[in-house]
Structures are given as C-alpha cells and as structure tokens.
Amino acid sequence: MIDTTAALAHLDxxxxxxxxxGALEAVAARLAAxxxxxxxxxxxxxxxxxxxxxxxxxxGVTAWPSAVTQLMLGTIAAGKAASSxxxxxxxxxxxxxxxxxxxxxxxxxxxxxxxxxxxxxTGNLAVEPAMTATEYNKASDTVGEGExxxxxxxxxxVVAAGEMGIGNTTPSSCLAMLLANVSLEDAVGPGxxxxxxxxxxxxEVVAAAVQRARALFDDDPQSAIAEVAGLxxxxxxxxxxxxxxxxxxxxxxxxxxxxxxxxAQHRDPSCTSRMIAGHCSAEPGHRAVLTKLGLTPVLDWxxxxxxxxxxxxxxxxxxxxxxxxxxxxxxxxxxxxxxx
Amino acid sequence: MIDTTAALAHLDxxxxxxxxxGALEAVAARLAAxxxxxxxxxxxxxxxxxxxxxxxxxxGVTAWPSAVTQLMLGTIAAGKAASSxxxxxxxxxxxxxxxxxxxxxxxxxxxxxxxxxxxxxTGNLAVEPAMTATEYNKASDTVGEGExxxxxxxxxxVVAAGEMGIGNTTPSSCLAMLLANVSLEDAVGPGxxxxxxxxxxxxEVVAAAVQRARALFDDDPQSAIAEVAGLxxxxxxxxxxxxxxxxxxxxxxxxxxxxxxxxAQHRDPSCTSRMIAGHCSAEPGHRAVLTKLGLTPVLDWxxxxxxxxxxxxxxxxxxxxxxxxxxxxxxxxxxxxxxx
Numbered sequence: 197m198i199d200t201t202a203a204l205a206h207l208d209x210x211x212x213x214x215x216x217x218g219a220l221e222a223v224a225a226r227l228a229a230x231x232x233x234x235x236x237x238x239x240x241x242x243x244x245x246x247x248x249x250x251x252x253x254x255x256g257v258t259a260w261p262s263a264v265t266q267l268m269l270g271t272i273a274a275g276k277a278a279s280s281x282x283x284x285x286x287x288x289x290x291x292x293x294x295x296x297x298x299x300x301x302x303x304x305x306x307x308x309x310x311x312x313x314x315x316x317x318t319g320n321l322a323v324e325p326a327m328t329a330t331e332y333n334k335a336s337d338t339v340g341e342g343e344x345x346x347x348x349x350x351x352x353x354v355v356a357a358g359e360m361g362i363g364n365t366t367p368s369s370c371l372a373m374l375l376a377n378v379s380l381e382d383a384v385g386p387g388x389x390x391x392x393x394x395x396x397x398x399x400e401v402v403a404a405a406v407q408r409a410r411a412l413f414d415d416d417p418q419s420a421i422a423e424v425a426g427l428x429x430x431x432x433x434x435x436x437x438x439x440x441x442x443x444x445x446x447x448x449x450x451x452x453x454x455x456x457x458x459x460a461q462h463r464d465p466s467c468t469s470r471m472i473a474g475h476c477s478a479e480p481g482h483r484a485v486l487t488k489l490g491l492t493p494v495l496d497w498x499x500x501x502x503x504x505x506x507x508x509x510x511x512x513x514x515x516x517x518x519x520x521x522x523x524x525x526x527x528x529x530x531x532x533x534x535x536x
Numbered sequence: 537m538i539d540t541t542a543a544l545a546h547l548d549x550x551x552x553x554x555x556x557x558g559a560l561e562a563v564a565a566r567l568a569a570x571x572x573x574x575x576x577x578x579x580x581x582x583x584x585x586x587x588x589x590x591x592x593x594x595x596g597v598t599a600w601p602s603a604v605t606q607l608m609l610g611t612i613a614a615g616k617a618a619s620s621x622x623x624x625x626x627x628x629x630x631x632x633x634x635x636x637x638x639x640x641x642x643x644x645x646x647x648x649x650x651x652x653x654x655x656x657x658t659g660n661l662a663v664e665p666a667m668t669a670t671e672y673n674k675a676s677d678t679v680g681e682g683e684x685x686x687x688x689x690x691x692x693x694v695v696a697a698g699e700m701g702i703g704n705t706t707p708s709s710c711l712a713m714l715l716a717n718v719s720l721e722d723a724v725g726p727g728x729x730x731x732x733x734x735x736x737x738x739x740e741v742v743a744a745a746v747q748r749a750r751a752l753f754d755d756d757p758q759s760a761i762a763e764v765a766g767l768x769x770x771x772x773x774x775x776x777x778x779x780x781x782x783x784x785x786x787x788x789x790x791x792x793x794x795x796x797x798x799x800a801q802h803r804d805p806s807c808t809s810r811m812i813a814g815h816c817s818a819e820p821g822h823r824a825v826l827t828k829l830g831l832t833p834v835l836d837w838x839x840x841x842x843x844x845x846x847x848x849x850x851x852x853x854x855x856x857x858x859x860x861x862x863x864x865x866x867x868x869x870x871x872x873x874x875x876x
Binding site for chain 2: 210211212213214216217218219220259260264267268270271274275276277278280281282284285286388389390478497498499500501505508509512513515516518519520523524525529530531532535536
C-alpha cells in the first residue's frame, strides 16, 4: 500500500531535479496516497451539486434572496453557470440534485438533474432547529450516500461535491465553530457578498445558534449538527462519508464543502484519508477548517463562489500529478546518478 | 479592442458574486487582453522546447554534466520527460528543437524533433563570448522566429517555449542582471541543484561575465547579450518576439524563459502585451524578472524544472478562464440585480 512517503520517494527517483515540480509533487503524493497506488486514476470523475434553501435567509444573513437558488439551478441546468463551464472544460461529469430548495421541480429538466427534496428549505436556525433527525438521515443517507453509490457504479475514481443554496455560508459558519472550534470572528465571512450590517446580523445569528447546538452536542452530536446545518451540507457529508468508504478520491471545494467534510470527519475520522482539498477560499474560516481536516489546498486562489468551482479547477492539476507519477522516466532509466 | 478593464467589467456582469472566481478572473482578463477579445481561444496550442549546451559548464557552475542534455533529449523524444507528460495531459502539441547541443542528431528521431544546430554548444562565458553576432542571428531569426511562423501556420492561438540545456541558469542569471538590473545575490540561484561551492563559483562567473557585457551594452546591446546568453535562450527570444508579432498568446515558463522574454522585451517592448507568465519559479531572481516584464504569474508553485513545465501546467487554467469568459450566463440573463 503506497502512502505519501513512498510516493515522494518515487517522485525523487524521476528524471528531474529533486523536488523541482514544487507543489505539484505534494499534490501527486497526496493523490497517490488517497488511492494507495503510484498509478492513481483521475477519470472517470464526477461532481455532484447539491442544492437547497435556508430558513435563516429570513433572519437577514445575506444580501441575496432565496429565489436566486432556483434561478441558479436553471442556469446550471442550461449549462451556463460557472460550475457547468468548469465541469465541461475539465472533463468532469456533472449531476445536479435538489435536496430541498423552495422551488418546484425543474421542467423541462436535463438528464443530469435529480429531484429529491427532503423538505422545502430548512427551518430558520436563528430561532429553530434547521431540520429534524429524520430529515437529517434522509438528506445524508438516502440522498448523499445514494449519490456516492451511483458515482461508484459509474466507475468514478475521483468525485467532488458542490452546492447551491443562498444563505448556506451561515450554517457553514455554525459548523466550523461547532466541529473545528473556529472563532466567531473567523467563522463568519462575507459569503456571496454582504455589507457591514448584514455581516453583524449574520454574526449574531451564528453565535446564538451555535450556543444552542453546543448545549446539545455532548448528549447527541447529530441533533446538534441538525440544529444548525443545511440539507445540501448534510447530503454532501453523507456523500463524502460513503465515497471514502467506497475507495474513491474526494476533492473538496470551498467553505461550505469544508463544513460538510467536518461532519463526515466527525462521523468517521478515517474518511479524511481519501480527501484532497481543491482550494482554500477567501472565506476567512476556511483555512482553519482545512487545518482541522489535516489537508493542504491544491490552489490558493481567493475564490469564494462555491458550486464546486474550486474542486473543478483543481482537477487538471490532479490529471497532471497522476501523469507525472505514471508516465515519467526515472534517472536510473537514463543511467544517470543523482547530482542533487 | 478588449483590454483588461473591459474584460474585468464583463466578468463582473456574469452570474456569480463579484470577483468570486478570485485569481482565475485575473487570468481571464489577461488572456482576453492578449487576444483583444472576450472570446479568446486557447487551442490549438503548441510548446516548442529549444535545447542547447553551454560552454560555462566547464567553469563548474552546475552539478550535472552536459551529457545530461542529450540524455534528456532522448527522454523527451521517447515521451517520458516531465514536459512530454504535461504536454500530453494538457493537450498541447510539442516540438523539440536542437539549436546547439554537444550531441549528434537523434537517431531514430520522432516527427516532432527538429535538428538545427547553430554551433555545438556556446563558448564558455566565464572566459569568452558565448556566441558571435552571426550565431545570435541564426539562433534568433532562423530557428526561433522560424518556429513561431510554423506554429502560426499550424493555426496555434497559444504558444509556449521551454528549454533543455545543462548550465542554462548561468546565462539566465547574467541576462537577469543585464536586462532587469537584478542583484547578483538574487540573480544566482541553485538552478537544477547546486551545493555551496558550486553556487559560489556560479556567482563569480556570472559577476565577471556581466561586467564584460555591461561594458559592451551601451554601444551594442546585441553583442552584450550574445556575450552571456545561450543558444536556446536566444532562440526562445526570437520565438517570443515573432509569436507576439503574429498575434499569438505567449505563455512563459520559468527563469530561463523569463531571461529570453527580457531579450524580446528589449528588442520590442510591445511584445510583452501578448505574454502571460505561466508561473513564478523557486529561482530567487524570477520574481524580479516578472516585475520587469510587468507580468503576474498564473501559478506560484515553487517549481524549478524548466522544460516548459510551468507553462504547460498553466494551460488548463487558461482553458478554464477562456470558458468562463465565453460560456457563462450574465446576471441580467437571470433577471437578477446585483446585490454585492
């Protein structure tokens, strides 16, 4: 079984100065370790975009109305969202799953769209639990884990998840505090763009919700998570947990994806061994979340769009890393001794 | 004619929070500006690897023997070098041009190999001019510009150049000092791996050669450059100058490529408007060279391999940037007003 150390030793034997591919070598070593082989596969691959709405939008935590979630679903369905474009250009199969938006089923809808609403948006976590235990299980197991099984059946070696849900950095901030002990100040960022007043409200809402969740956590961590999560976040967590279990490499996206990965890590610490952090976003809490997950990001490009865009942009780097591992000659093949 | 400002305005109108694609937006704006359009093309594309040997290896400036240049040519020809692998995985056509190695013509040789030696390695710049004016012109015009014409005839919209030549960070250090006023300390890095004694010798050799070149520069800058350059570096410079002239987008590689770009900039300052810096390498002088060229690197991954690897790794990012510019919906298409 190849681990990071063995992969780095192989990289040191290749026909190039030691370490001269810089950060690509770290990506290659990590990729090799997630699959336990020096010949990791990066295709076929798939990204699943989970969409849902958030009751906390009523608490004024974002500048954008919930209706935008549905409009963006239409844009993704039409192949014209950032995620659509980056999935196409990186050769990544895309699925779009409505796990609980406020909108109706898309009609007409493309083949890659799946309508599986657990409920029409979460409860408003400012004043009530975001979801019940039953809803949590449906989102996580039926929808999230189900999608991991489908990807596995399709032969995917690499999977990613992305999200669309106006308001979803608010539950993500709660989860970063609850599961990674991120401070309130770091945990609450601007999300998709918020002015000072919105940011202040978001901070109040998050602080109060986390206080409730923390009171529940010791007795019943799943209820604590359900208190402050989002349906698409829980679905992503189930997807990650099962994808790891099925042996697929998982590429994480931004802050919301990181919050979902924290849930998966909480439920099964071993699943982070299959994860690669696609990027570190501009959301201030994301770096601390990655630290808690024990991951180093592939890209550090100050992206903060979500929709899986950071995971998708990392895919060609994984292709390059896999090709370097599998296809390069060694110095020994050239009959040259190492001089560095 | 679209410039960077117009491209950024277009990016701000797309269906995403303003600036949320982070560094990818800067890449997209730069790419658009190099082609003067919001629908830039990134294919077909080609990388030309120019190979040559360096007389200064005799002065002990590197830990690797010149014979490695020829061995690496064979490895590139066999499709097993880092550059071969990254060209394949990024869908980039590759050409390999011997502009003056010490070795014989490769036999057998693949179709993509071109044997065009100007002389068998440069003179030792520690004690003599690296090349004559006639040799400079052959390398720059016949070989370098010729390759740009061939790429243009093949319909390329994006081109890159890379190099293979043991010892070639030494002339690059000289050129960084001569053309970008980089300090001796910053200009001389470890290259492909050098210990302290080799670094000290390299620094002495570079300092003395630059002193000779500076004495020539005011009267005859081309002679000054010929005094300290490399055949593959001069060929790259001619390639860049003509590629810019023919309207192709140029993706730069590392420190040696940067030195060649400085020559092209010196001969025709306008040609930098077609350039994109693929990456900033671990060689300490590279950042200052990019500053002199007025370029921001796409990747900052501490690579220091050369062979065009940094340019190649940036190619998928250009693909992503082009797709975002060309294929995404605008917020207006969604009927949504901007909230950020």
